[in-house]
Amino acid sequence: MIHTIYHTTHGKVVQNDKDNCFYLQYKGNEYRMAVCALIAFKSKLDQLNIEEMLLSDTSLNSIEIIPLCNKERLLVLTLDEIIEMKDLIPGTLVMLELNSIVQQRIVRALV
Secondary structure (H helix, E strand, O other): OEEEEEEOOOEEEEEEOOOOEEEEEEOOEEEEEOHHHHHHHHHHHHOOOHHHHHHOOOHHHHEEEEEOOOOOOEEEEEHHHHHHHHHHHHHHHHHHHHHHHHHHHHHHHHO
């Protein structure tokens, strides 16, 4: 079964129970990730300084190349796409954490 965890205007992260993995679907592309890869991707996004990119005069700072955890694929993101990813990936992780908390509470309530 496939569940949408979190979505933005151009992307979403879905969980595939059968494969026990997540898929980042963004602008027509799909990237398979384990939860550790999502966390590593968030860490890379956290290192990007949006403010510095916005204030920079050079065109080199308008895109970023981010290798994914498996190093088989990479994302080339514009500033707008980086801003959206900085919502999509942390939002996904928050929803996963929230789901875990809810499940723990349900188990405690049943015991």
